[in-house]
Amino acid sequence: MSHKIGLACIIDDDSMYVNLIKKIIEAKNLCNNLMVFQNGKDALDYFEVILNNLDKKSIPEIIFLDLNMPVMDGWEFLENFTRIKNKLEKTITLYIVSSSINPVDVEKAKGINSVKDYLVKPVTIEDLEGIFLNQTT
Amino acid sequence: MLENELFDNVIRDINAGYWQLHTDPDKEIWSDKFYMDLGFTKKELKSNIDHFLEKLIHKDDVEVFRDNFLNYRKNSVNFKQHIKILTKSGNYKLFRCATNDELPVNIKSEVNLIFFFEIKLEPEQAITKDNFYYKETAQMTATGSWYVDFHKRKSYWDFETKRILGYPDDYIPSLKESANYYAKESRQQAADLFFNCAMAGTPFNTEIKMVTANKRIFWVRAIGKPVYNENKEIIGIRGVFQDIDDTKTKELKLHKSMDIIASQNSRLFNFAHIVSHNLRSHTSNLSLLVQLIEDIEDPEEKIGLIKEIKQISSSLNVTIEHLNEIVTIHTNKSQEKKVMRFQDTLSLVTNGISRMISMSKAKIEVDFDELDEINYIPAYLESIMLNLITNAIKYKHPDRNPIIKIKTYLEENCKYLRISDNGRGIDMKLFKDKIFGMYKTFHYNDDAVGIGLFLTKNQVESLNGKITVDSEVDKGTTFTIEF
Numbered sequence: 301m302s303h304k305i306g307l308a309c310i311i312d313d314d315s316m317y318v319n320l321i322k323k324i325i326e327a328k329n330l331c332n333n334l335m336v337f338q339n340g341k342d343a344l345d346y347f348e349v350i351l352n353n354l355d356k357k358s359i360p361e362i363i364f365l366d367l368n369m370p371v372m373d374g375w376e377f378l379e380n381f382t383r384i385k386n387k388l389e390k391t392i393t394l395y396i397v398s399s400s401i402n403p404v405d406v407e408k409a410k411g412i413n414s415v416k417d418y419l420v421k422p423v424t425i426e427d428l429e430g431i432f433l434n435q436t437t
Numbered sequence: 438m439l440e441n442e443l444f445d446n447v448i449r450d451i452n453a454g455y456w457q458l459h460t461d462p463d464k465e466i467w468s469d470k471f472y473m474d475l476g477f478t479k480k481e482l483k484s485n486i487d488h489f490l491e492k493l494i495h496k497d498d499v500e501v502f503r504d505n506f507l508n509y510r511k512n513s514v515n516f517k518q519h520i521k522i523l524t525k526s527g528n529y530k531l532f533r534c535a536t537n538d539e540l541p542v543n544i545k546s547e548v549n550l551i552f553f554f555e556i557k558l559e560p561e562q563a564i565t566k567d568n569f570y571y572k573e574t575a576q577m578t579a580t581g582s583w584y585v586d587f588h589k590r591k592s593y594w595d596f597e598t599k600r601i602l603g604y605p606d607d608y609i610p611s612l613k614e615s616a617n618y619y620a621k622e623s624r625q626q627a628a629d630l631f632f633n634c635a636m637a638g639t640p641f642n643t644e645i646k647m648v649t650a651n652k653r654i655f656w657v658r659a660i661g662k663p664v665y666n667e668n669k670e671i672i673g674i675r676g677v678f679q680d681i682d683d684t685k686t687k688e689l690k691l692h693k694s695m696d697i698i699a700s701q702n703s704r705l706f707n708f709a710h711i712v713s714h715n716l717r718s719h720t721s722n723l724s725l726l727v728q729l730i731e732d733i734e735d736p737e738e739k740i741g742l743i744k745e746i747k748q749i750s751s752s753l754n755v756t757i758e759h760l761n762e763i764v765t766i767h768t769n770k771s772q773e774k775k776v777m778r779f780q781d782t783l784s785l786v787t788n789g790i791s792r793m794i795s796m797s798k799a800k801i802e803v804d805f806d807e808l809d810e811i812n813y814i815p816a817y818l819e820s821i822m823l824n825l826i827t828n829a830i831k832y833k834h835p836d837r838n839p840i841i842k843i844k845t846y847l848e849e850n851c852k853y854l855r856i857s858d859n860g861r862g863i864d865m866k867l868f869k870d871k872i873f874g875m876y877k878t879f880h881y882n883d884d885a886v887g888i889g890l891f892l893t894k895n896q897v898e899s900l901n902g903k904i905t906v907d908s909e910v911d912k913g914t915t916f917t918i919e920f
Binding site: 316317320321323324327366368381399400401402421422423424425 | 567710713714717718720721723724725726728729732733742747748749752
């Protein structure tokens with residue numbers, strides 16, 4: 301592995317899931333740092349602060365976004381995120397990770413430019429490894 | 438007497454009134470039918486020309502008839518004319534009078550006759566006939582006609598309009614008060630329609646609520662169109678009202694049950710998704726965990742991970758319990774309803790959460806004056822009140838103590854419960870569609886589970902009621918339940 305991802309981001313309200321992903325990332329040593337937001341609003345607030353004092357190190361290279369969350373769900377986050385992401389001057393790869401298998405959700409996600417792919421929970425360890433590896437090459 | 442038998446027969450068949458001339462004026466004969474038409478008996482009239490001219494014929498017709506008559510008698514000059522003759526009842530009847538040569542039928546006679554055929558005015562006959570059909574149609578279809586005359590500033594109703602609206606036959610409709618013939622909520626609609634028709638000539642055909650003389654509100658189809666004079670000016674509006682209350686009420690009922698079915702359907706669909714989504718999030722965690730356990734070599738770490746299974750299992754249980762609760766709502770709805778006093782249920786609820794109420798310094802203002810009891814499933818009423826009151830306290834405004842206003846009221850035969858608070862409110866633009874969804878929370882409270890309002894909605898709807906919400910951030914939230 302020539303380059304390891306510096307910062308990854310999970311936006312998900314399921315603490316058990318987040319906990320497990322954290323463990324996998326640690327065990328497989330997939331990235332240096334991981335930040336977690338419990339809902340879209342928290343994440344969006346963070347990105348808006350970053351926007352004001354551009355610190356590229358604080359911008360994640362990869363985001364895993366859940367859809368069903370309280371306060372601000374994944375769709376609403378995406379709407380706002382698409383608006384500001386170009387100003388962040390860094391390529392951010394965004395995956396939707398949801399337990400929804402509703403085809404309406406899948407289609408909608410595919411129609412959004414900033415979404416790289418739609419992953420249905422449960423994700424496998426191999427999937428995760430693949431994504432992180434893919435990102436670095 | 439008639440000498441010709443054929444002629445006699447014809448005369449009898451057509452049953453005509455006639456005047457048989459004679460060389461001796463005193464021997465002239467009027468037929469029985471002629472007497473009958475006039476309503477007199479033979480004794481009451483002298484069948485001679487002087488008496489006829491003097492007493493019976495209308496003065497307008499005297500001269501012409503006298504000339505014709507004398508000419509016919511003396512010179513056998515045939516004639517025909519219209520003539521008005523006085524009847525016993527004091528009215529003039531119109532007759533077509535003709536000598537036998539002028540008749541369309543070929544009647545040869547040895548004697549001179551003047552026939553009198555009563556003219557029953559054709560147009561009048563037609564109107565009576567039409568009138569009959571019109572009345573039948575009006576009654577059978579409950580359709581009344583009306584006319585508004587702009588010049589006379591009067592409105593006219595026919596018998597059926599009066600019947601539909603419950604007014605007596607001699608009622609004179611008032612143009613000034615015409616708004617009062619419509620239900621309150623329909624007055625603007627009526628005013629718009631009539632104004633547009635009167636000013637722009639726009640005809641209308643609509644369904645509208647009207648009020649009968651004894652204040653019963655009912656549905657009417659109102660159709661109207663402008664009436665023009667020769668100068669193309671609108672001088673009035675003519676139209677009909679049809680009583681469609683039966684069909685309209687059925688239609689509305691049908692709509693309501695359709696709405697209920699649609700909402701039940703969407704609830705079922707929602708529920709299927711909830712089941713799928715909620716169970717899925719646990720099973721996917723479980724599968725992730727298993728993968729991790731298999732992947733990790735360190736036995737101590739493995740044991741640590743196995744403990745996580747306990748956590749997943751208990752979350753799964755909670756979810757299943759929630760789902761169970763929802764399912765039982767729909768199987769429970771056959772549960773017995775009881776007449777519940779709102780105050781009793783409220784006391785029960787507030788006693789149960791008295792600690793929460795006193796801690797939050799919440800004030801509850803109650804008004805059950807208009808409606809103090811309801812036939813409902815007791816457990817639901819309790820659960821609904823509990824949910825809405827605890828919500829109001831949980832999501833109170835940080836700067837003020839909660840004030841919860843609870844009011845019951847009646848509106849158009851429906852029973853309502855309204856619970857409003859002065860809490861932090863919900864952003865309706867963002868969350869309008871999500872408020873009653875499962876596991877939707879709108880605040881950062883740790884104890885927000887997102888199940889309460891979902892249950893409340895399900896309980897209300899399972900008994901064919903409705904719950905609506907209105908809210909403004911920083912002002913407060915109002916829930917209204919239509920039972």
